[in-house]
Amino acid sequence: MTALLRPDCLVLASMIIPLVAALVIPVFHNRSNLREGVTLIAAVLLCATVWSLLPGVMAGKPPSYDVVEVLPGVALAFKIEPLGMLFGLIASTLWIVNSVYSIGYMRAHNEPRQTTYYVCFAIALASTMGVAFAKNLFTLFLFYELLTISTYPLVTHNRDSKSMSSGRLYLMLLLGTSMLLFLPAIIATFVLAGTTDFAPGGILAGKAGTTTLIVLLALFAFGIGKAAVMPLHFWLPAAMVAPTPVSALLHAVAVVKAGVFCVAKIVLYVFGLDSLSGSGANVWLVYLATACIVGASLIALSRGNLKARLAYSTVSQLAYVVLGAALATSAGLLGGALQIAMHAVGKITLFFCAGAIYIATHKTEIKQLDGIGRTMPFTMLAFLIGSLSIIGIPPLGGTWSKWYLALAAADAGFLIVVGALMVSSLLNVAYLLSIVGRAFFLPPRPDDDDHGHGNGHGHANGHAEGGIHEAPLACVIPLSLTALGCIVLFFQIDNITALLAPAAAGK
Amino acid sequence: MQAIQVFAEHYNYVVTIFLMMAGLYIVIARGNMIKKLIGLSIFQTSVYLLYITPAKIIGGTAPILDPAFKVYSNPLPHVLILTAIVVGVATLALGLALVVRIKEAYGTVDEDEIFAKDGEQ
Amino acid sequence: MTAISAQLPALQVVLPLLGAVLAALMRRGTPAFALTLAISWTLPFISGALLYQTLTGDPISYRLGGWEPPFGIEYRVDVLNAFVLMLVSSVGAVILPFAHRSVASEIDEDKHAWFYCMYLLCLAGLLGIAITGDAFNAFVFLEISSLATYVLIALGRDRRALLSAFQYLIVGTIGATLYVLGVGLIYLVTGTLNMHDLSTRLVEAYAVYPQPVLAGLAFIVVGVGLKLALFPMHVWLPNAYAYAPSVVSAFLAATATKVAVYLLIRFSFGVFGKAVAFPTLTVTDLIVGLSIAAMFVGAAAAVYQTDLKRMLAYSSVSQIGYITLGVGLANQAGLTGGIVHLANHAIMKAALFLALGAAVYRIGTCKLNDLSGIGRRMPLTMTAFAIAGFGLIGTPGTAGFISKWYLALGSLEVGGWPLLLAIVASSMIAVVYVGRVVEVMWFREESPHVKGASEAPLAMLLPILVLAAATVYFGFDTRATAGIATRAAEMLIGGLR
Structure with a gap:
């Protein structure tokens, strides 16, 4: 039992807790109190888990967990660095608040499809945690895409033609930019640096010329559509057709912040602050x-x-x-x-x-x-x-x-x-x-x-x-x-x- | 003169090419499914010829070892083509069976008419 | 025990072949099904044992009838074809439990035994192509599997199935004949049909008769290209897959084209590799060009289909483009990507076709609009459909991503950015056609057809779920797919001069 509470395992727990919630919620499809209870318990558990990781990060001993090496040099792995810790704390804490709010909002509104709503929300939170704690670009990308896909049913929650077309825009823009620009950038980084693991000082430092850096930075900045850098911002207003709690947590916190967080993390650990500012790219x-x-x-x-x-x-x-x-x-x-x-x-x-x-x-x-x-x-x-x-x-x-x-x-x-x-x-x-x-x-x-x-x-x-x-x-x-x-x-x-x-x- | 000599020396190959092109042309150009199958058979036959031609050694006998004979025809291509002929017959039979079923289902064996009928649905 | 293990390569083919005869003799569906089930579940163990042997030791050489190679027919199993054998036999086994009910609902009762007979025959042919080390023997097996395939397609309910089968028969026979023509040409200049022997003898022959060798290569590539539906020789495929019975579509999409690709890889690298330095020929550029065209044309055509089986068929054209792209790239990473996608696509496409088959079983149609709202009625089946669909797109966390990763690395090695962009851009089109279907299935009001439908029966559901789970599993644990593909690619690339 105590072994499970080691920080390294808790890293994994921060993704597993919401995912388990997502599996349990449909069981209580017709019992709304239990269903929302599961959401709240998961939110509190998640929040406690994430906060419990904080001392380790503050002490300079970042918890990490390598799950599996998917391809040579590319692993599904988590490691908590300060930036991700902060993001994880914000997102997990606000999930509790947002869950309470969701319950009030959804019930006051008698919204249909509430089970789907809570399931997708939980998956979205798991993905957010994955993005926050990713140790390398592959893991980051995996959860980034999962976040897009899991929030699509939330954006289209109303299922009318307006929300469906907004949902289509949302999906196409976010998936499109990530596949057309983000993924090639990751692959190019892998080819140039030989790794996708985040490292202080930047893995690309000294491995690419200024032109390459400019191209890569552009691919990352625009490829991460969730960061809503103009002119790729218009999915965000369109996504506002979603119920307000969705707009609140996902389009003020989880999704968009995942985007800018990715940009910050990539600048910090892929490009490296000094090498980027030094190159002028x-x-x-x-x-x-x-x-x-x-x-x-x-x-x-x-x-x-x-x-x-x-x-x-x-x-x-x-x-x-x-x-x-x-x-x-x-x-x-x-x-x-x-x-x-x-x-x-x-x-x-x-x-x-x-x-x-x-x-x-x-x-x-x-x-x-x-x-x-x-x-x-x-x-x-x-x-x-x-x-x-x-x-x-x-x-x-x-x-x-x-x-x-x-x-x-x-x-x-x-x-x-x-x-x-x-x-x-x-x-x-x-x-x-x-x-x-x-x-x-x-x-x-x-x-x-x-x-x-x-x-x-x-x-x-x-x-x-x-x-x-x-x-x-x-x-x-x-x-x-x-x-x-x-x-x-x-x-x-x-x-x-x-x-x-x-x-x-x-x- | 030289052209005629080349033609004569490669007579079998010329026939091979002619049969191949003729068969392929029929398959492509004819709408009648029976004719298509005939074309297909001609096409296959050309390949049989390609294999058999070099295997027949002039003056060679069947490859039965006997001190009296020194030159043998190559048996392998003959055997291969025997197999290929069997395959070809099977294909033809299956093709014809399909045509019969198509005739039952559509009342015609002409591709254009069939397409027209499916278009109506 | 050792006596049996020494005969494994022969058993791999002989078992289904004998089974086919027995199934035909049984006349009734259920016993034939039981027999087919028993055989098809034995085959993966055989190919598993072969794979294990090749991974831990040297290639296996089996002399059929005791004749010495290169005079007799040799079954030669190395990492590459052991992998293909494993793939074909496993897919054949996983799919089969689905067949019983699906066949019962889609095919007339008096033909059930014949169906299983043809299924086993087709399996025997495909396994035979993969295992044989003899170029002409491969042709015979190619025709065995093809003839069985024509019959299987013709068993479809729609009368257009007959037409599709006929068209495929014409195209398939032309393809096989071109192949045998190419083999004939290289036989003329080398005097051997053994693939292993050919690879060394062609070096000499190419020095003396370059044109016949190149012509032989060309005929073989085109002939096999017809069988594997390489663009623009893909026209037969959508109809064949669309009108065939559901199980058959899944089976063919997962295995038939894959084995043809294997043949292409075997000939271009294994047989011709030493002699004509395949990667330096313009034919690779041609294959790359056609592959990219296939990726886009297939995907774009898929977007406009309303019949979902047709849509998946066009998607297959596109996905085969990815595989042949890997072949055309002809470098370590690219070839690994091609080979690994062989397996990954087989798994994903089988899952998709089976999920549709389950829908057809329940509601009798697979037109897009008739399926609206089916996600809530058949949640497990359609979740599996969605997961496999994401695999087609190449979402990270699915098997499709792994293939794309290697293909992208291979592309960067040779062609630079444009190829990489082509790969990701065509996956975007996959987003459209998969997303469209998922949206209709899950987010639309229920259509009248869907009302009252329920989850697929367990025997149908299990294969679908297993395949969908495999799609995800092989997105994370790639030792069995990419690991072996890497070794196969190393072997092939290492065999080049």
């Missing part, structure tokens, strides 16, 4: 990421649908991570890694809020949200906190990632990038805080009918005119927790940087 990506940051923010500003606006905001915020990786400096990578965490918590809050609003009022357009702060104060407060964190205002987590990124850009001499970051923050203010402003300061529109279901009076104390009309508790509590998380992360920065320091130093 990264410059084009710095500018492209900067353009994405500003461009996507501008598009977000023009979107009237709440989830669409959040989606473009995500595209923009993901580009911060790509920017951090592209800068290929310690500070840049630190900023990028922090952004993975900070944005995850901030954006999931915003999506939770969007879902809560939809459940309580069936409103999806921003212009319908006038005065909604009076009926849904908790939700909108959380929305405010999440927005501020994403903008990067202290004392919220997002501050740090923006800070390190700006610092790194200035250090590397990209002053334009620093300017762009400021412009983008202003745009963030414009597209996020305007929603909060409407909600709290404008009077409700007279033509707005209240479609509330009436089963969600979590806080019905009848104070404001019309009364407080929140979403079910199972929705409000998670979003309050994540909003709280934004604040907690601000104060936990020392611990996080301590975790990331060895990775950022390129060791």
